Amino acid sequence: xxxxxxxxxxxxxxxxxxxxxxxxxxxxxxxxxxxxxxxxxxxxxxxxxxxxxxxxxxxxxxxxxxxxxxxxxxxxxxxxxxxxxxxxxxxxxxxxxxxxxxxxxxxxxxxxxxxxxxxxxxxxxxxxxxxxxxxxxxxxxxxxxxxxxxxxxxxxxxxxxxxxxxxxxxxxxxxxxxxxxxxxxxxxxxxxxxxxxxxxxxxxxxxxxxxxxxxxxxxxxxxxxxxxxxxxxxxxxxxxxxxxxxxxxxxxxxxxxxxxxxxxxxxxxxxxxxxxxxxxxxxxxxxx
Numbered sequence: 438x439x440x441x442x443x444x445x446x447x448x449x450x451x452x453x454x455x456x457x458x459x460x461x462x463x464x465x466x467x468x469x470x471x472x473x474x475x476x477x478x479x480x481x482x483x484x485x486x487x488x489x490x491x492x493x494x495x496x497x498x499x500x501x502x503x504x505x506x507x508x509x510x511x512x513x514x515x516x517x518x519x520x521x522x523x524x525x526x527x528x529x530x531x532x533x534x535x536x537x538x539x540x541x542x543x544x545x546x547x548x549x550x551x552x553x554x555x556x557x558x559x560x561x562x563x564x565x566x567x568x569x570x571x572x573x574x575x576x577x578x579x580x581x582x583x584x585x586x587x588x589x590x591x592x593x594x595x596x597x598x599x600x601x602x603x604x605x606x607x608x609x610x611x612x613x614x615x616x617x618x619x620x621x622x623x624x625x626x627x628x629x630x631x632x633x634x635x636x637x638x639x640x641x642x643x644x645x646x647x648x649x650x651x652x653x654x655x656x657x658x659x660x661x662x663x664x665x666x667x668x669x670x671x672x673x674x675x676x677x678x679x680x681x682x683x684x685x686x687x688x689x690x691x692x693x694x695x696x697x698x699x700x701x702x703x704x705x706x707x708x709x710x711x712x713x714x715x716x717x718x719x720x721x722x723x724x725x
Contacts, residue, residue: 450589450612455494458485463496486511486547488520506537510545523549525567565597573601591625591632599635609636664724670695671717672709685721694718 462483467476474480482503484495490512495504513536514529531537532544576584583605588595589612599607609632633639666688669676681687695715699705709715 450610454589455485456497459483459494459496463498482507485550488515490515503543506543506545507547510537511547514547525549526571561593561597564594565601569594569597569601572598576602588632591629593628595632596628596635606638607636608638608640609633610640658725662725664722666720666722668718668720670709670715671719672711672713672715674711674713677719677721680721680723683723685723687719688722689720691718691720692716 463481466481466483467479470476479498480500482496482500484504484507485493486508487493490508492504492508495501510531513533514523514531526548528546528548530544530546532542534541537543537545584602585606585608586595586598586602586604587608587610588598589610591609591611595609598604611629611633665685667680667685669680694717695705699707706715
């Protein structure tokens with residue numbers, strides 16, 4: 438693996454995390470809306486924009502016609518105030534017809550993203566005091582008494598969130614050889630060990646290269662395990678393809694399992710990836 442070559446599993450983890458930004462913004466907007474045009478018709482879109490006004494990711498399920506408005510609105514704000522004219526917590530609302538056009542009642546709302554730079558002590562203190570406390574206060578104000586913390590980037594900021602939020606469950610998605618993806622990622626090793634020790638559930642990805650396949654199986658045998666089992670849903674075509682290529686076999690299909698879970702948790706969507714109805718659970722196993 439060369440210096441500029443990213444690990445394919447790391448790419449997938451980061452790619453899905455970036456896409457999730459848009460989806461989470463859209464979910465928050467939809468749940469907080471009073472107008473049926475938002476929560477029923479979904480007459481909106483959300484996205485992540487870079488400092489040049491280019492779209493990085495967008496939410497799924499909104500109207501794509503509005504995507505053309507986001508980048509130009511952010512670029513207009515940067516042209517007016519400059520990059521140094523924004524601070525964490527700022528919110529800009531605009532409906533200038535010459536910028537975000539189409540309808541006079543179009544409104545664009547955006548806020549700068551405060552990146553948690555992982556290794557600078559000054560940035561760590563800043564993130565803990567302003568960003569971390571802001572997340573904690575927002576969670577308390579909205580009644581999130583037992584949050585679930587899900588992280589794939591092991592940094593001091595992740596450890597700070599564990600302290601500030603006191604989550605009911607901490608989940609860490611650990612990518613194999615993440616610290617080897619670039620020289621800049623090497624200082625992440627001590628934080629990774631601390632997050633692994635403090636998290637309640639660790640999801641580990643391991644490259645399916647021939648020279649490495651024996652390692653997880655040997656570790657499973659050492660722990661007295663005879664097989665590895667995982668559960669996914671009928672719409673997760675990517676996971677079914679990924680794991681079957683790596684020796685997993687279908688063990689059980691539970692028709693209607695997701696439907697029954699939806700009776701207890703109505704917020705579970707009815708449609709999954711690729712527009713497939715989300716109904717069933719599938720177990721896969723792999724002997725060690």
